[in-house]
Amino acid sequence: MKKLLTGILGLCCLAIFASFEGPDSETCDTNALKDKARKAMEPFKFDAAKLMKISTRGQEYKKEIEVPLFSGESYRFVFNAEALKSAIGIEIFNKDKDSKNRKLLFSSKEAGADKKEFVWNYDKSTKVYVDYTIPAGENGAFNGCLLFMLGYK
Amino acid sequence: MHLNKAASALYGSLATAACIFLFSCGSGKKDDQKEVTSTKDTTAPAAAEHKGDQTSYTLPSPIQIASIFKKAGLTYYPNIGNAAENASKYNAGKVNESLNLGVYSADLSYCALNKQAQDARNYLKASRQMAEMLGLGKVFETDNLASRFDANLSVDDSLGPIIADMEMQTDLILQEREQEYISATVFAGAWVESMYIGGKVFEKGKGKNVSAHLIEQMAIANNIIKALKANESKDPAISGVASDIASIRDLFENFAGVKALTQDRDEVDFSKIAITDAEMAGFIKKIDEIRAKIVKG
Numbered sequence: 001m002k003k004l005l006t007g008i009l010g011l012c013c014l015a016i017f018a019s020f021e022g023p024d025s026e027t028c029d030t031n032a033l034k035d036k037a038r039k040a041m042e043p044f045k046f047d048a049a050k051l052m053k054i055s056t057r058g059q060e061y062k063k064e065i066e067v068p069l070f071s072g073e074s075y076r077f078v079f080n081a082e083a084l085k086s087a088i089g090i091e092i093f094n095k096d097k098d099s100k101n102r103k104l105l106f107s108s109k110e111a112g113a114d115k116k117e118f119v120w121n122y123d124k125s126t127k128v129y130v131d132y133t134i135p136a137g138e139n140g141a142f143n144g145c146l147l148f149m150l151g152y153k
Numbered sequence: 154m155h156l157n158k159a160a161s162a163l164y165g166s167l168a169t170a171a172c173i174f175l176f177s178c179g180s181g182k183k184d185d186q187k188e189v190t191s192t193k194d195t196t197a198p199a200a201a202e203h204k205g206d207q208t209s210y211t212l213p214s215p216i217q218i219a220s221i222f223k224k225a226g227l228t229y230y231p232n233i234g235n236a237a238e239n240a241s242k243y244n245a246g247k248v249n250e251s252l253n254l255g256v257y258s259a260d261l262s263y264c265a266l267n268k269q270a271q272d273a274r275n276y277l278k279a280s281r282q283m284a285e286m287l288g289l290g291k292v293f294e295t296d297n298l299a300s301r302f303d304a305n306l307s308v309d310d311s312l313g314p315i316i317a318d319m320e321m322q323t324d325l326i327l328q329e330r331e332q333e334y335i336s337a338t339v340f341a342g343a344w345v346e347s348m349y350i351g352g353k354v355f356e357k358g359k360g361k362n363v364s365a366h367l368i369e370q371m372a373i374a375n376n377i378i379k380a381l382k383a384n385e386s387k388d389p390a391i392s393g394v395a396s397d398i399a400s401i402r403d404l405f406e407n408f409a410g411v412k413a414l415t416q417d418r419d420e421v422d423f424s425k426i427a428i429t430d431a432e433m434a435g436f437i438k439k440i441d442e443i444r445a446k447i448v449k450g
Contacts, residue, residue, distance in 0.1 A: 030325055038321075045220075046317040048211040051328045064208040068373045070221055070366075071424045096208065125424060127372070129208075149321075152217055 028053070028083040028145035037080045037149040040119050044076040044151030052146045054088060056137025063132040064097050067150060071125035076151040079108070079118040084144040089133035090118060096129050210376040212336075214320045215255070215343035216313060218370065219262035222351050225362040229267035233353050234260030235346070235448045237275040240282040242450040247287060248390035251335045252447045254283035255342025258320065263350050265312035273312060277302055284323070287335060292322040334384030334391060341377050341394050342447055344370070348401075349444040352437035364433060365424065372423040374402040397443045404439050408432045 030051060038046070050065055069075055079090050089109065095102035105128065106120045122128065130148060137143065219227075235256050243253040261276035281293050293299040298319050305311040327336045351367045381395035405411055408428045415421045428436070 030329055034321065034325060045217075045314060046321045047214050047217045049321055049324050049328075050209070050211055051325060066208050066210045066376065068211070068213065068376060070213070070217075070369055070372075072224060073217075073221065125369075126422070148211075150211060152220075 030145070030147070033080045033083055033145065033147040034149075036082065036117065037078045037147050040078045040080070040117055041076060041149055041151040044074075044153045047075075047150045047152045049150070050148045052132065052148065054084065054132075054134055054143040054146060056134060056139070056141045056143050058139045059136045061134055062097065063134070065130040065132075065148065066096065067128050067130060069122070069125055069128065073125070073152045074121065074123040076153075077106070077118075077120045077122065077130070078149045078151070080116070080147045080149075081118070082116045084116075084146055086135070086137070086143060087114075088135065088143070088146065089131075090146075091131045091133070092120065092122075093129045093131060094126065097131060102129075210380055212340045212344075212373060212376060212380065214317065215258040215340075215347060216262040216266070216316045216320060218344070218347040219259065219266050220313070221366055221369075222263075222347065222354075222363055223266045225366045227263075227351060227354050227363050229263070229269060230354065230357065231269070231272065233350055234263060234272075234276065237279040239448065239450070240279040243283065244286065245450065246388070246390060247335060248338050248388050248394065249450065250283055250286045251338040252342035252394065253450075254280060254287060254289075255339040255344070256346040256444075256448060257283060258316075258339065259343040259346035259350065262313075262316055263347075265316055270306040274303070274306060280319075289323055289326060292319055292326060295322050298322070333380075334387040337377070337380040337384055338391065338394060341381060341398060344373070344377060345398075345401075345440065345444050345447060348440045352440050355433070356437060367433075367436075368405075368426050368428065369423045371402065371405050371426075372421075374398060374405070378402065397446065401436075401439050401443060405436060408436075 028051075033051075034049070037049070048067075052063065067077075077092065081087065081090075087108075089107075091104060091108070092106040093102045093104055105122070106118075108115070108118050111118050111120075132146065134143070235253070237257070237260075240253070240257065243250050257276050257280040261273055261280055264273040264276055277299070281290070281299065284290055284292055298315060302312065302315050305315060323339070324336060327333060348367060348370060351363050351370075355363045355367065378395050378398050381391050381398065385392045385395065406415065410428050410432070411426055414426050
């Protein structure tokens, strides 16, 4: 009886262990990403940061971040993609994804598809929209983290 | 019977092995606060997780807003900010605490950029007190931020980068912990306090250029409201904060000059909006009213 109970407990443990397998066990060293992005940010000053944890889905999808910018400031956008297992598309537009005739201001493809860090400067006071395009993959599979840091001077 | 015993023994062995493996794996990561352990998209409202097309927002740091006002000629007046000793009275829950952490972050930025070392030290202490109540005391330990701050109190232009580091640490820790609702309320408090300080300096007649930047800041009012509304389910007090910010926005959007420029337009250049003196007085009064609600505790 005692062994049977131990066995049941064992199966429970295995079930718990199995639940820790897969995407949730994946981690990113945020401090390492932050330190690298901060170096790329110099001489600009830190303004905001967005850590995006990326999982794939059965089909390609997009994430958009609206970034307000103010007059009289120059801005630097730094993207650190070192913690991503496979590349995602990074684009910056002058209008949101639902707008017609929006203008592409920056594209990671043009900057170099094999790069892991992207730096882009901008000095207009308007909103811009950062779009991430996550390619199709295994549904729910963890692809890693992308850090976006915004600076100004 | 022998087979059952053997199976039982096998389960027992597997159980022991699995438990040992499970806990040995867990202990290696548990203490490493640097690492992110979730796969959720931290920038998106949870309810819209699988829609995939939702937009999230960045909100400027309090030190950047202070810097914009400073460039516009915002002069320093002592005692405009919330009294640092009030920090001990904010204990009515996370929203109340995070709003006032934001208020003190804005006051700290205002003092630091105007080289008011002693006032900045007092606001740093108040900010730390609020941060500790929110479980963010670690921010002040990372990279020796607090001691760097003390060591640089008398060094010109060195406090700004240290405050920026604190804000960055706070942002990232909250994102790692998936507590972005705290980020949103901290920012709401900081934004209201920054607008309040800008309004007070404008009223004293020594910040004529500040009015244009007060107006320009309204470009992010909707982002703050959306960020708060996306997190309403996390704490019932958040919807009240969103309504307060919305009341400032609604007043502003009803000014004739604002209506004329924003009607039927997707994109508005806020730097081109002009409002009358009476409208500006009403606008500042509304900000005062909302700020008073936040700092009363």
